[in-house]
Amino acid sequence: MRMAGFVLITLFALISTQVHAEEKGVRSDVVTVAASNECAFDGYGLGFFNGVGNTPQAALASLIRTVAALRERGADFDSTEIAFNVFYNQTNGTAIDVLEAFSQRAEEADFVDRLGNAVDRMEVFWLALSGQTDQGIILRLRTVLGNSPPSVFLSTIREQVFAESLGSIADLDEAQTINATHRAKVQSWALEGRRMMMVAHSQGNLFVNQAYAAAIDINGYDGNSVGVVHVAPAAGVLNGPYTLATSDLVIEALRVGSSGGAFDGGSLPAANVVAPFYPDDASGHGYSEVYLNRALPTYEHLSERLIDIWSSRSRPSIESNRGLFTATMVWSVAGDIDLHTFEPDGSHVYYGSQTGTSGRLEYDDTRGTGPEHYDAYCDPSRVEEGTYQFGVNNYGGQTGTTGRLLITTSLGRDLLTETFTVGEARGSSGDGSPQILGRVEVTKREDPDDREQIIFDIQAVH
């Protein structure tokens, strides 16, 4: 217990120095690397694509529960450097419709005060949405309300959000375009040579399939290195094993309700784990409440698939390019758009000069939608202190093409995500004056506690 306390205090101090010192809009990271120039890297990326009715906090909680399930199954989180990411998506009109109608529905359900006015205690909305329908505060409220309409109202708030969400899911389809920011992240992980596991719940499955396609689109990176585990898939196309409970009413409703429509519910996979009705989550759809609930057979089924995929990914044949920091650029319309990097000593790294003093252009795409990828060398002696500038030039792409520039450190932390729109194609005449999208300031110092280590302070600014 004492040890646990020490660990928490140390961890807190560590994170505080790295995160609290930041001003909004300026993100920084501290990376400590061995001075001995060890570039060998066996990294992993674990990503979670959330389902309907999730706030960012709830999506983060789902990733944490996934980590816990993997660790319980014996996944090794110590000898491999693992980056974690929530690929957050929100279905249009999910909670909003329910929220807007909250007062009206509350009134209809006698969730009212003694004067008959709707009780707009919105905390119950969020607690119910987070799956606490039959825990803690909500359960206590329901207990003092007995088997009354207001009590039933409390127990079905979440299902109402799910129901509202289904129409929005049905508006999506299997070709749902992955958000460019998400694609940049996945392709950045692939180019760093990370093995990857992506877990998707509910509507997140539509996006994860596109993420999977983006990963294997990188030369030298294939399905042996990236794996997907689908949970309650709201998608007919699968790129890995799945878990779908017989009690999942949301997917069942989507299957029946949207058959033959733009979204073909008839193509959804059959339920493959028999799960009893679970009163704590009447929808049978919750990631934490049902699928990673140790009291239900879904837990065994899903955790087995998680560890199977996790353990069976192999290192990619692609050369590991774990730079001290990397810049990955993707764009929306196929064409020749170029990433330009200006290093502190003035070296200009781009398609015409791919090797600089501190890093190199690893990936130059002249026909597709990216990525283009610059990485600073992993050898700390070669990485110069100073300002690095990153820019874009529309060499021959379509005017108005939008894109993202993502700058991350070798520890997987995003420092900068910049959205851009290119002007008219300028060919090579634009090489000398690209549109600057972001800057990175790098300083380095010896680790006072370990002279074998070099500490880099890396800060990104718009």
Added chain:
Amino acid sequence: MKGLHARIALLVALSVMVTGCGDIDLDASPEKRADNATEAFHILEKEGVLPKLDRSDSLVGIDADDDGIRDDIETFIEQKSVPEPQKEGLRTFARGMQDIQAADQITPEIAGSITDTYSAEYFCLTAFSDNMDEMLRIFSEVEAFTANTPKRAERYLEYTEAMDGRNMSLPSSSRCSEVGQ
């Protein structure tokens, strides 16, 4: 599409109604009964199950000590029996939730920036802890208590919408585990 939407929603609603029959029998419990929802909340507040929350008209409520955390939320956190570092992680999260309410406007950049301020501690102090379930429940409660009025809930939804399509990049395992987690 509206018809389809309605059809699916109806199906789920019916399903919930049907399965609701198998729900727990709350009348079997010899508890004090509330006559209406407001009274139910008062009972829980008196019992200390639910904190008395600021329900003023403003988005930010009262933060008398100006530490970025609404006073009622801060009191709620102080009463939790979790180790101090985790409590500080809860405070950081509460500040993030409050920043959402206090921001002049919510843009994707601002939403992402606020998320960055709390997500690292949230992740590392929970994912590798022995009290994961308890911590996740408290985080949910801080989130819910901060967005506790229609106006605040609407602002919080603006934030979740602004986060659509963004990455929440978290500290790597070496950063969380190098301290022996």
